[in-house]
Amino acid sequence: MNSSDLRQEIDRRIAAADAAGAARSLADLWFKDHSASTAWFACSRYEQLRPKLNLLPYRLAILRSFTVEPMVPLLRAAAFSAGIDLTVRLSEFNAHAQEILDPASSLYELAPDAAILAVQTRDIAPDLWHDFSALNAEQVQAAVRRVTGEFCTWVRAFRQHSQTHLIIHNLEQPPIASLGILDSQAEVSQTAAIQQINQALRTIASEHSGVYVLDYAALVARYGSVQWHDERKWLMVRLPVAAQNLNRLINEWLRFLHPLTGKVAKAIVVDLDNTLWGGVIGEDGMAGIQLGPEHPGGAYQELQRALLDLYHRGIILAVCSKNNSDDAMEALQKHRGMLLKPEHFVAMRINWGDKSQNLREIAAELNIGVDSLAFVDDNPIERQQIRTQLPEVFVIELPNVPMEFARAIRECPRFERLSLSAEDRQRSECYQKQAERELLKQTTSTREDFYRSLQQAIEIAPLDKSTLPRISQLTNKTNQFNLTTRRYTEQQIWELGSSPEWNCFSLRVRDRFGDNGVVGVAITRKQDKTCEIDTLLMSCRVIGRTVETAFLSFLAEHARKHGAQRLTGWFLLTRKNAPARDFYSNHGFQILQQNGDDTLWELNLEQTQVACPEWIQLHFNGDMG
Amino acid sequence: MSSQLFERVRGIAADILELSPNQITLQSSSENVQTWDSVRHLNLILAFEQEFGLQLDPEEIDQMNNIEGITSILEQKLNHHG
Numbered sequence: 001m002n003s004s005d006l007r008q009e010i011d012r013r014i015a016a017a018d019a020a021g022a023a024r025s026l027a028d029l030w031f032k033d034h035s036a037s038t039a040w041f042a043c044s045r046y047e048q049l050r051p052k053l054n055l056l057p058y059r060l061a062i063l064r065s066f067t068v069e070p071m072v073p074l075l076r077a078a079a080f081s082a083g084i085d086l087t088v089r090l091s092e093f094n095a096h097a098q099e100i101l102d103p104a105s106s107l108y109e110l111a112p113d114a115a116i117l118a119v120q121t122r123d124i125a126p127d128l129w130h131d132f133s134a135l136n137a138e139q140v141q142a143a144v145r146r147v148t149g150e151f152c153t154w155v156r157a158f159r160q161h162s163q164t165h166l167i168i169h170n171l172e173q174p175p176i177a178s179l180g181i182l183d184s185q186a187e188v189s190q191t192a193a194i195q196q197i198n199q200a201l202r203t204i205a206s207e208h209s210g211v212y213v214l215d216y217a218a219l220v221a222r223y224g225s226v227q228w229h230d231e232r233k234w235l236m237v238r239l240p241v242a243a244q245n246l247n248r249l250i251n252e253w254l255r256f257l258h259p260l261t262g263k264v265a266k267a268i269v270v271d272l273d274n275t276l277w278g279g280v281i282g283e284d285g286m287a288g289i290q291l292g293p294e295h296p297g298g299a300y301q302e303l304q305r306a307l308l309d310l311y312h313r314g315i316i317l318a319v320c321s322k323n324n325s326d327d328a329m330e331a332l333q334k335h336r337g338m339l340l341k342p343e344h345f346v347a348m349r350i351n352w353g354d355k356s357q358n359l360r361e362i363a364a365e366l367n368i369g370v371d372s373l374a375f376v377d378d379n380p381i382e383r384q385q386i387r388t389q390l391p392e393v394f395v396i397e398l399p400n401v402p403m404e405f406a407r408a409i410r411e412c413p414r415f416e417r418l419s420l421s422a423e424d425r426q427r428s429e430c431y432q433k434q435a436e437r438e439l440l441k442q443t444t445s446t447r448e449d450f451y452r453s454l455q456q457a458i459e460i461a462p463l464d465k466s467t468l469p470r471i472s473q474l475t476n477k478t479n480q481f482n483l484t485t486r487r488y489t490e491q492q493i494w495e496l497g498s499s500p501e502w503n504c505f506s507l508r509v510r511d512r513f514g515d516n517g518v519v520g521v522a523i524t525r526k527q528d529k530t531c532e533i534d535t536l537l538m539s540c541r542v543i544g545r546t547v548e549t550a551f552l553s554f555l556a557e558h559a560r561k562h563g564a565q566r567l568t569g570w571f572l573l574t575r576k577n578a579p580a581r582d583f584y585s586n587h588g589f590q591i592l593q594q595n596g597d598d599t600l601w602e603l604n605l606e607q608t609q610v611a612c613p614e615w616i617q618l619h620f621n622g623d624m625g
Numbered sequence: 626m627s628s629q630l631f632e633r634v635r636g637i638a639a640d641i642l643e644l645s646p647n648q649i650t651l652q653s654s655s656e657n658v659q660t661w662d663s664v665r666h667l668n669l670i671l672a673f674e675q676e677f678g679l680q681l682d683p684e685e686i687d688q689m690n691n692i693e694g695i696t697s698i699l700e701q702k703l704n705h706h707g
Contacts (some may be wrong), residue, residue: 004636036672037640044643069664070671146692235684237667243674 003033005115010045019052019115023179024391030081031397032370033386034247036070039077046080054575055085056553058261060420061112062088063096065123067239070296076252082254082263082335094123103161114260116214117154119316120240121171121194124150126533132178132190139450140193147171148200155204155211162488163491167256168205169216170198209468209490212256212418251551254413262477262487265374265394265414267316267366270307272328272350274378276300278341281327291337298400304339306406310415311344314424316366318347320358320375325350340346346431355382356389366431369479369576374436376413380400420468421519431512433542451546451615458547460554461621463497463504470518471506474537478521479576481548481568482537483583486523493523501525502534503558511544516542522555531559533569536583543579546613560625562604567605573597627700634696637672641665654691666690673699 001007006029011128013022022045030042058079062068070087079086089110091099096117099107106114122129126146128140135143149167158166177183177190184191198217205211220228230242241249258264271281277300278290290297311317317340321328328350332342342348347365349358355377363370373394377383383395394414398405409415417424421569437454444450461467472490479485488496498503506522519542523535533555540547557566571584584601587609593600605609611617626684629686631651638653639646642660655661661669670686673695679702681689 033639036668036675040643041640052685070668073668136628162657230680232680232683236686239667239671242680243671244678246675585693 002036006032007041014045014067016136019049022049023053025556027081027296028387030077034074034078034622036074036243036246040071042077042080043073046077046085049602050085050407052084055083055394056261056263057085057234058114058257059087059112061091061100061109061115062106063091063107063117064204065094065096066234067093067237067452068118069248070239071250074246075253078254079252079257082258082569083262084257084261084263086257086391097150101157108161111162111583112164114167114256115158115162116167116169118169118216119171121174121395125171125194125197128190128193129174132193135188137188144196144200145191147197151197151315151558152204155208157209157304157492159208162497163210163479163489164258165210165212165256167488168201168212169311170201170221172217173225175229177355198461209494212255214252216252223248224258247600250310251399255416256418258420259416260411261316263374263414264416264477265315265412266368266372267318267346267362268307268310268374269362269377270316271377272319272323272331273319273384274402275376275398275405276304277331277335278335279333281323286299286331286335289331289335291335293337296309297337301337301339303409306409309345310409310548311340311428312425313417313420314427315415317344317367318344318349318362319345320349320355320362320377322352322355323350325597339392343432344428346428346435349370351573356386357499358392359386367480371614374412378405397557408539412431419469419473421473421517423470423519426517430514430516430541436513437511437610442509448615451592451613453512454615455544456545456547456615457510457617457619458550459508459510459619459621460551461506465491466504466516468494471504471521472541474518474521475535477573478537479541480540480579481583482535482577483580484535484572485534485537485574485577486535488535490525496523501527503556505555507538509547520551522548522551524555524559526559526562526564529563531562531564532568533554533567534568540579548583549587549610550612550616550618552583553610554618556603556605556610558620558624565601565604565606568592569601571599571601605613628701630700631696633676634692634699637676638669638692638695641668642670648700649662649692651693651696653692656691669695677703679703 006025010022010025024289026042026045029038068090076086076088096119099105125143127135127143171194173191173194179186179190183189201213205213228242228245229240233239240603270276278296279288293301307317332338347362349362358372359375360370363373370390374394374396375386376396378398386393387395396412398408398409440453441450445452468490472493473489475486475488493504497504503521503524503590506518508518509516519539521535521537522533525532525534556567569584571581587610589601589603591599592602632660635646635649638649642658642665672683673679677699685698689698
């Protein structure tokens, strides 16, 4: 269906009140055509459908020194198609400093979920950009200090007035240095001065939680400074970026927006033939497939390197291939060109069955939602089939040429992470151990024997700086066993933690197979004789092992020791947290209040005990009071 | 003037000005279309540059205040390239 037919179809479906159908066609349209005109069309139709779609509202402020108005519809259309209803507010032209410094400015009034600070080198450092040749070493250093100081002041002021995420563009290099080729040999170098500022930005970001650097210099360099800029538009309308590059800047913003909104892929499922290697293993055999350092096998090794990088980022790798299992396994295990080994893959479906069914099974096996899967396949028919049958799965559009496969994976915003915890780095290993636990479960006769044989030890700790990033990460991405699904930034948690009414606990679980790391969080608030559980969540990989009961027994005991007579907690129903629905009723809580799908539960601490299961060793790393 | 080019221009202008294609004529301009303000004008120019893979010069942009002007500039530019 061509683009104008699709537009008509979308309007027909909207007229017929078929919101889901219209949304599918809109996603299809945007997927086929990321042009500015399509972006306008898509935004206007998504706005009509907004009340009927389950979109995540998100507010973004852009503080800028140049024209970004034409980027807004492109960004919103991309966000809409990913399920995000994005409101974008632009600062007045070149008024970023006032807006950041003034606590009463409209920036803070809007209370954005995130802000982008996009300032060009020539705007913040006109002396370094235009007049560099005329400056002596001292003047250059003074300029570097001034610019660094300005960024520092802005970030501090922003943190004083707001707890939201701040993404700062670093400074791009001029296409040709003022000193020409001398710049690389000179003691006082324009390139070095700008790099110095960028280095200082990294330090500033590392000193504040929720502050990130967007490497604008690298983005411009990736596509080439001369190609990136359009001097005509800069001089006419203060738009420095050429029309052809607008979507590239959008994509860079999306690389932050996806992890910020939790719209990320947790696992990537890859095909084998003509994807991980060239050729068909069942026909070409071990000696015939293309895979190795030289052309044509090199392109496939590059793809494998990109996947290995994702593996080290904590993204789970899985295989889904139509093949004879023996042929495929032989290549995976023994081919000398394979950089990925069977142990890198946590789940495998090598059979002749339907791929959408296989993907469903993989998601179930990994205990994650189908919408956390990304799918890579060279075959456009397989991709289209998944898009239609499992629209929640993120399907990566592979280019026609294998040499470009690796880049398609690396560019994808769904694999971005804002921070990496130790848990992320060991994720796949954890899943391997999970498989061993499953095996144990099948071989022990009773449930209690299984619990005992796990030899679980849990360690509960009060909030501290070392667990803060992981705690915030868990509140932002845990969907299934999460009683209230409240999302918190590191900053917010730290502030809660410093108030005497609030307590925040992390939960670490070890068992005979190893350390699962920090896998649970509880946040409580005590007022008078009532202690309310604000947040209680656990990573799904420790669910069903009675760890949740042990955690609750601790919370009840801690509350009692601190003088509470009642332990209360809301269960707020979402589309995903059904696994936690019966948690309070199973532990003797009574319904106190009902509000639509949401229920407030209460446990009388003077009458009811929550016992820690005898097979769990519980240790608290703090003062019980 | 090629009618095929006009249809493409019409489709793009309709999206950005939030009208249906048949509401766009050669005479449509920033004077008589309410949504055609300076922000939309910049968006139109960028959309044409994106769609046709070209860069427009300031003098050309000055002549693109109505659909007829847009179509004839694009036609010149495309023929020149082809």
